[in-house]
Amino acid sequence: MPRSGGSYTTSELSRKSGDIIAEALRRPVTITQRNKPRLVLLNIEDYERLTRQLDSRSAGTIETMSDGLFAEFENAVETYAQEDESGKP
Structure with missing residues (x-):
C-alpha cells in the first residue's frame, strides 16, 4: 500500500x-x-517538459540588447563605479 504524499524510503x-x-x-x-x-x-x-523549460532561456550580448535595456545597464555600471570611487555606497 503506497504512503500518502508519494514519498518512499530507499528500503x-x-x-x-x-x-x-x-x-x-x-x-x-x-x-x-x-x-x-x-x-x-x-x-x-x-522530465522532458522540465528540460524544455530550462532550454527556453536565452543569452544575449551587449550588441543584441535593446536601447532601453542598454541604457539601464550603462546607468547601473556608472552608478556602481561612482560609488566605488567615493568609497561609499
Whole structure:
C-alpha cells in the first residue's frame, strides 16, 4: 500500500520497486534516505517538459540588447563605479 504524499524510503524502493514505478508514472515520487529527500522519480513526459523549460532561456550580448535595456545597464555600471570611487555606497 503506497504512503500518502508519494514519498518512499530507499528500503521501500528495493522491496516495492514495481508499485513505486507505477505510481511515478502517474505523479512524481520522492525517495528518502535517512528521513531526507534524496531523489525524485517522474515520468518521461514531465522530465522532458522540465528540460524544455530550462532550454527556453536565452543569452544575449551587449550588441543584441535593446536601447532601453542598454541604457539601464550603462546607468547601473556608472552608478556602481561612482560609488566605488567615493568609497561609499
